[in-house]
Amino acid sequence: MTNASFSELRLESVGRSFGEQEALAGLDLTIRSGEFIALLGPSGCGKSTALNCLAGLLPLTAGSIWMDSRRIDTLPPEKRGFGMVFQNYALFPHLTVRKNIDFGLQMRHLPKADVARRSTEAVRLVHLEEHAGKLPGQLSGGQQQRVAIARAVVLEPSLVLMDEPLSNLDAKLRLEMRTEIRRLHQSLGLTTVYVTHDQEEALSMADRLVVLRAGRVQQIGTPAELHTQPVNWHVADFMGFRNLFPATVVNGGRGVLGDEVVVDVDGLRLVGAAAAPITVGEKAAVGIRPEDLQIIAPNDPGTTAGNVIRAKVSVVEYQGREFAVEVRTATGIRLHLRTPIRLDAGDVVDLRVPAERLLVFPGGNDLPVEEAPLGETASADGRLLREAS
Amino acid sequence: MSTASRPMARVGKPTGPLLRHRLADRGINARLLLLVPGLVFIVMLFVYPFLYGLTLSFQPMDGGGPFDSYRRFFEDSFQSSTIWKTLKLAIPSALFNVLASVPIAYRLRGKFRGKRFLTTVLVIPITLGTVLTAEGLLNFLGPAGWFNRALMSAGVINEPLPLINNYWGVFFSIVISGFPFAFLLILSYLSGIDPSLERAASTLGADWKERFRRITLPLLAPGLATTFCLTFVLAFSVFPSAILVGDPTNTTRVISIAAYQAAIEQYDWSFASAIAMIMGVIEIAVIGLVQLWRSQFYVGSTGGKGA
Numbered sequence: 001m002t003n004a005s006f007s008e009l010r011l012e013s014v015g016r017s018f019g020e021q022e023a024l025a026g027l028d029l030t031i032r033s034g035e036f037i038a039l040l041g042p043s044g045c046g047k048s049t050a051l052n053c054l055a056g057l058l059p060l061t062a063g064s065i066w067m068d069s070r071r072i073d074t075l076p077p078e079k080r081g082f083g084m085v086f087q088n089y090a091l092f093p094h095l096t097v098r099k100n101i102d103f104g105l106q107m108r109h110l111p112k113a114d115v116a117r118r119s120t121e122a123v124r125l126v127h128l129e130e131h132a133g134k135l136p137g138q139l140s141g142g143q144q145q146r147v148a149i150a151r152a153v154v155l156e157p158s159l160v161l162m163d164e165p166l167s168n169l170d171a172k173l174r175l176e177m178r179t180e181i182r183r184l185h186q187s188l189g190l191t192t193v194y195v196t197h198d199q200e201e202a203l204s205m206a207d208r209l210v211v212l213r214a215g216r217v218q219q220i221g222t223p224a225e226l227h228t229q230p231v232n233w234h235v236a237d238f239m240g241f242r243n244l245f246p247a248t249v250v251n252g253g254r255g256v257l258g259d260e261v262v263v264d265v266d267g268l269r270l271v272g273a274a275a276a277p278i279t280v281g282e283k284a285a286v287g288i289r290p291e292d293l294q295i296i297a298p299n300d301p302g303t304t305a306g307n308v309i310r311a312k313v314s315v316v317e318y319q320g321r322e323f324a325v326e327v328r329t330a331t332g333i334r335l336h337l338r339t340p341i342r343l344d345a346g347d348v349v350d351l352r353v354p355a356e357r358l359l360v361f362p363g364g365n366d367l368p369v370e371e372a373p374l375g376e377t378a379s380a381d382g383r384l385l386r387e388a389s
Numbered sequence: 390m391s392t393a394s395r396p397m398a399r400v401g402k403p404t405g406p407l408l409r410h411r412l413a414d415r416g417i418n419a420r421l422l423l424l425v426p427g428l429v430f431i432v433m434l435f436v437y438p439f440l441y442g443l444t445l446s447f448q449p450m451d452g453g454g455p456f457d458s459y460r461r462f463f464e465d466s467f468q469s470s471t472i473w474k475t476l477k478l479a480i481p482s483a484l485f486n487v488l489a490s491v492p493i494a495y496r497l498r499g500k501f502r503g504k505r506f507l508t509t510v511l512v513i514p515i516t517l518g519t520v521l522t523a524e525g526l527l528n529f530l531g532p533a534g535w536f537n538r539a540l541m542s543a544g545v546i547n548e549p550l551p552l553i554n555n556y557w558g559v560f561f562s563i564v565i566s567g568f569p570f571a572f573l574l575i576l577s578y579l580s581g582i583d584p585s586l587e588r589a590a591s592t593l594g595a596d597w598k599e600r601f602r603r604i605t606l607p608l609l610a611p612g613l614a615t616t617f618c619l620t621f622v623l624a625f626s627v628f629p630s631a632i633l634v635g636d637p638t639n640t641t642r643v644i645s646i647a648a649y650q651a652a653i654e655q656y657d658w659s660f661a662s663a664i665a666m667i668m669g670v671i672e673i674a675v676i677g678l679v680q681l682w683r684s685q686f687y688v689g690s691t692g693g694k695g696a
Contacts, residue, residue: 055592056591056592057588057591057592076591076596077588077591077592078591078592078593078594078595078596080592081594082592083592083593084588084589084592086585086588086589088583088585090583090585090586090588090589091589092586092589092590092604093586093608093687093689093690093691094607094608094686094687094689103590103593103595103603104593104594107593107594107595107599108594135687135689137689137690151589151593152592155593155594161592
């Protein structure tokens, strides 16, 4: 059982299939010591599969895992020396908090005094001194979560794996634990791989993000890179580009990244930036963040300039500091925006988006078809509306 | 119900809702009446015959004190020795059933193809009944049975092994009918243990032996105790196989045979009832001891959250 830390952990085209079904394919990733990596994606994207493969709980069906120059993908989990925090915490229900934390230390056959010292320290680290003698069933969800983390980090593992550790907590506790995990990561310098489906969580905690979809890596990068330059509309969708709609490239696409392109959306011409090489005539997906849509005053001189969309307010939600507003254009495209201005349903507004904030992704054919909103069955004005049957 | 509604009519309006809430809190309402048919059934078919037998056991057939039937049983070694003979069969066979089930169920606890088929095959011996099992044993393990013939032709033994009409015949019969029962119970107890607990233990450095010893076994222990009790009770009341494949006049004269002979052959109902009560007391004593052992273990949720 080695606990030696590594300078680099390499996953080389790691894949895992279940029968015919490929849950994960071609995952290449190099994790540097001390890094906090988040695997991000919707449910069923293969992120938990990747984590279990890394932990050794699931054998690979393709590829290899290297810890510096040592190949570890056939080692059983108990020989890898990685710590893992499970989604349901997996605390031993018959052992007290203290004994749960002692477990891993005892498995390493450390002297009794060392076990006691280190577990006391771990209990203190997660602020559970008063609860050390309790059984897991007597603790709240947040406390159980902390025990699970303490149990994993007390071994000072070379790598900590976390499988959606915050998904069972309520919103307030989740924010607190997020900070606490990040603090632990920074103070202990633990290399961490963190699985989540919450983009906000991933962006705020990780040094690097790996976005997965249908078992394949979509993009790997820093939070800032992914936030500003998603490579396709799937990643954009995950990064808060709530407004995604199909368009056709009509001008400017010379197949160069970051190029200024003009797209046609049902007769409306918009200028944007190509997020990936794209050419004239190609189908595209247009992505705009809600916060990038600005409301401009009617008859503003800018109205005649490019990228102005006229729409009618359909839903207004009060969200404290601002309003979340849903508007619909004459051609039936639904857009979401945020504004401090109080609007009412039925108001007509002009919206503007800066060209560099309107991203054009290749391949808009597979965008999800918009469903008719609840309570709207008539489709007088919009082709995207479908009769509710 | 009637006692519950009467005070309600008496109390004034201010306390009325309070009582109603208290009753609702304890689940006392008109739906409890649905229990009545079941309770009547239990009283008629279980409580009454039991109490009848109990009083009968204190009324010896040929007069004497109320404890004479009991005294007769314990003073006659031919009768009292049936206790040891039965325990000698029931405890080892119940233990064997439980201990043999654990590794097999542990190995088969996950999902795999053909699991349902396998469990169906294992259930079949329960459905066959002891008489058919006994007949099978006579054919298979008898002096001219396949088992002995195979061993002899292989040159392993020179004379047939005495495997029936003795202790071992009854032992095998109890195992054949009791094992599936124990196996299925333990399999379901094992399936109730969250598999992520073992996975967590393995990421903490525990190999399979440690995982079994420190996680699975302690969580399974209450289930083992219950399974042992149930298979023990089944084995303790063994009757047909003790006669068919056993040695019913000597080594496998179990306590139920003693009771049967007293009741059906000697028409001594009091003595038979006393033997039945002694049987019950011994069973309760063994179960009590096992439960005492069990109480040392964690009993509660075996799910991962521990909640």
